[in-house]
Amino acid sequence: MxxxxxxxxxxxxxxxxxxxxxxxxxxxxxxxxxxxxxxxxxxxxxxxxxxxxxxxxxxxxxxxxxxxxxxxxxxxxxxxxxxxxxxxxxxxxxxxxxxxxxxxxxxxPQCKECFTKVLDWEMSEAAKIRNKVLLEYHERSKETKNVTQRLPDIIGIGVRKCGTGWLQHALLRHPLIKINMKEVHYFNIYQTYKLGTEYYRNVMPNVTKYERAMEKTPGYFNFPRWRVNMPQVVRHDVPNAKLWLILCDPVQRAFSDFVQAVTDKIFEIPGTFEEYVEQYLPRAQAAYSSHLDLNKIASKWREVDRSSNILTLGVYYPMMKEWMKYYTEENLHVISGEEMIKNPGVVVERLQEFLGLPKLILAEDFIENPSTGLHCISPTIVIDSELYKIPMQCMTLVVKGRTRAPKLARESSLKKTFKKLKPFYKPFDEQLFQLLGRRLW
Incomplete structure (x- = not known):
């Protein structure tokens, strides 16, 4: 037995x-x-x-x-x-x-175009340096047998449906980043937070002294009503952690969120996206025209009518303002979701710089799939002290990017609905860009 x-x-x-x-x-x-x-x-x-x-x-x-x-x-x-x-x-x-x-x-491979490009790939000077570091780390890791669990060094805090899953999947290729692939929801669920920091530490992956532990829970950015001091609590409990955040076009995000909610039956939402907007947009416009605290409006409305979450999550400004009270550019890295789609390699290289890690994932590891406009990643890994360029992992219309592909055809009715939503988000977007000092989309 x-x-x-x-x-x-x-x-x-x-x-x-x-x-x-x-x-x-x-x-x-x-x-x-x-x-x-x-x-x-x-x-x-x-x-x-x-x-x-x-x-x-x-x-x-x-x-x-x-x-x-x-x-x-x-x-x-x-x-x-x-x-x-x-x-x-x-x-x-x-x-x-x-x-x-x-x-x-x-x-x-998932797409023939990507696989062909990998075969034509020529090693650059950056790739030669990266490969040398990979081999050195591989040999050093054999000598380092002591592993431990500690509170996360890296936390992805959001936003949902802005590409957090794809970025996490890309970072999974970095040998110095060990990731808990499940969303922990430690800070945004009361019952989980009651378990204490010891529980939080125990759900982290084992790491050596050279490696970083990471977790991603998109629900942290749009904190719930009971946790209005979320940024303060996160900073207090994990003061040395570095945070990354993806913010994307709120109109595109709402549509993507709607598609997933319908597919996964998260909410009981009858009808199409157009019908959903017709029903919920007037409520959002009425609620956000008030001069009350936008944080409280969003949280309270979300608890009363959970389906409204699809629209309210795209009002980033009030939440971002709270996070920036406790974090600066040194420990909170804000990423444009639109740039993540167009130039994921550049985004990942910048993120490695922010995290203080060697660039072991390069921009040239990402190749555009010409049929969708989405990207594939083919990182270099070490197996038995030898370097291998593994086959592509692609964003596809089935897996990721099913609503965000640049070459995806849109129905005219959907375009009209997008156009109707833009005026609602625009004033909040402008406040956000002014707060960050740059435009994200």
Whole structure:
């Protein structure tokens, strides 16, 4: 029984690793037992043997038994939809890869255009320096065995539907940044905050003295009514943490939020986005025409009518003003969501500078997919003391950027609705730009 439990735990770990950390996904129509899939299956068998050796099972476990277990587990999950990527019909995806440091995997790219560009890629001087640092860190990490859990060094505080997930996924490629991929919601949920800083520390990833621990919870920026002093509390509890924040066009953000709310059934929202705006925009205009504190208006209205959150989250100015009472440019980095879409490589390079980390993710690691206008990332990693350029991970209309692709066609009715929303956000946007000293969109 102990042997079975250990093996189950091992495969549970593998199943978790094959989730969001997986560097690429494959379209459903290509999920067949072809040569690549057979190679992947062989890799799973090798991984299983490694885990059996790792746990040193005393009982006999034949190679045939391992093969049967792996095939059953693999077959069960091959066509299972990944919860991080929701789609339907021909746009579905399956798992066909795993993140394991000592196995060289065969992973198909998501877009042919991106894959071709990777083959034509020529190493620049910046890339040569980056690769040298990667190898040095890899060798140094072998000597550093002491790991610990500590309060986060880096926190992503928002804003929801502005590209925080994609930026987190890009930072996941940095070997000095270890990330809790789940949103912790420590500061914005009362029941969680009551558990104390010891709980907060325990949900952070293990890090060495060279590495940084990071978590991302977009709900921190638009703090709830019970926590009107959110910036002050965050600064007090994690005084040395550096924060990053993405602010994007509030009109685009509202539409993206609406699409996710409908897809995930977060709220009971009948009808189209146009109908939603017709119903909620007059309420927002009436509430925000008041001379009362905008923070209290937004929080109170959100609690009374949660569906209104889709519109109110885009009024950034009052929240930003509160955060800037306790943070400066030295410890709070504000990113333009529009620039994140157009030039993600430049954004990530600047963020590494802000965090005081070596630039191990370069602008040239990002390549535009000409069919969508979105970007793919193909970072360099170290496997067995050798450098590898792994296949592309792309923002796609199915995964990320389904409402933000620059080359996505818009219906005329939707364009009219966007035009109707802009006057509502404009005065708050101008106040925000004046506060920051620069325009973000």
């Amino acid at each position: 102990k042997t079975f439990m250990k093996l189950a735990i091992s495969f549970g770990y593998l199943k978790y690793s094959a989730g969001f950390a997986c560097p690429s996904v494959i379209p459903l129509q290509r999920c067949m037992l072809n040569v690549e899939e057979m190679i992947n299956l062989a890799n799973f068998i090798l991984i299983s043997i490694r885990f059996v050796h790792k746990y040193r099972f005393k009982q006999r476990l034949t190679f045939g038994s391992i093969l049967v277990i792996v095939m059953l587990w693999k077959g069960k999950n091959m066509f299972k939809y990944n919860r991080h990527f929701r789609a339907s019909g021909a746009h579905g995806i399956c798992r066909a890869c795993i993140n394991y440091p000592n196995i060289k995997l065969v992973i198909l």
